[in-house]
Amino acid sequence: MANAAESSPGTVAYDPGFARDVFSRVKTADRVYLCMQCGVCSGSCPLTPLFPDFSPRVFIYLTQTGNLGELRRRAHLIDKCLGCYTCSQRCPRDVNPAEVVEALSHVVPKYFPEAVNKHEAAITQEYVDQIIGTGRLNLARLHVMSLLKTGRFLELLAPAEAKQGFKQFITGRMFKLMQLGSPRAWRSGLKGALTQIKERRAKEVAAA
Numbered sequence: 001m002a003n004a005a006e007s008s009p010g011t012v013a014y015d016p017g018f019a020r021d022v023f024s025r026v027k028t029a030d031r032v033y034l035c036m037q038c039g040v041c042s043g044s045c046p047l048t049p050l051f052p053d054f055s056p057r058v059f060i061y062l063t064q065t066g067n068l069g070e071l072r073r074r075a076h077l078i079d080k081c082l083g084c085y086t087c088s089q090r091c092p093r094d095v096n097p098a099e100v101v102e103a104l105s106h107v108v109p110k111y112f113p114e115a116v117n118k119h120e121a122a123i124t125q126e127y128v129d130q131i132i133g134t135g136r137l138n139l140a141r142l143h144v145m146s147l148l149k150t151g152r153f154l155e156l157l158a159p160a161e162a163k164q165g166f167k168q169f170i171t172g173r174m175f176k177l178m179q180l181g182s183p184r185a186w187r188s189g190l191k192g193a194l195t196q197i198k199e200r201r202a203k204e205v206a207a208a
């Protein structure tokens with residue numbers, strides 16, 4: 001089995017195992033080979049006009065042919081898929097290109113780890129954690145956590161970020177955004193703990 005690393009300069013890296021790996025993650029895998037490269041999916045995709053190299057039609061073709069060289073060049077774009085399924089809705093052959101792109105996004109880090117944008121990967125992970133964990137998306141938390149998880153916490157101290165953060169801290173909104181409870185709940189919790197300590201001390205003194 002040839003792979004990108006083994007190919008000679010000027011030849012196309014070809015790996016049929018790549019297609020098996022991707023399509024084994026697609027529920028409608030038996031339909032992928034019905035793709036007729038008509039381009040309706042790419043013509044409907046909202047990302048293609050923004051990123052000409054992002055094309056569900058081309059991703060399917062490159063996966064089917066195992067063209068790892070070209071896939072590597074486009075690998076950094078695959079995670080940009082919005083999951084809107086417009087391509088799948090419009091595909092005349094029910095190929096479900098959205099699922100192929102989704103499957104590619106899982107396989108790409110394995111084959112091309114250098115192409116993974118760590119910040120985007122952290123955003124995606126935080127997004128999934130929030131939706132699964134709370135059923136809601138907290139954009140401020142998404143932003144802060146993605147910076148923290150990729151070691152970019154110093155960016156939170158940039159003047160614009162720091163000003164916004166200070167404003168939200170003063171108004172108590174930051175506690176809510178970061179799901180830390182409310183300052184009032186913190187105050188009453190602290191008050192309760194102090195009362196308990198005082199009562200315990202009083203009992204100890206009385207018993208002595």
Ligand code: SF4
Nearest residue numbers: 035036038039041091
């Ligand atoms: S996935 Fe569907 S819409 Fe896209 S090129 Fe293939 S047949 Fe056409």
Ligand code: SF4
Nearest residue numbers: 045081082084085087
């Ligand atoms: S699901 Fe992804 S590939 Fe399909 S149209 Fe939406 S953004 Fe484009």
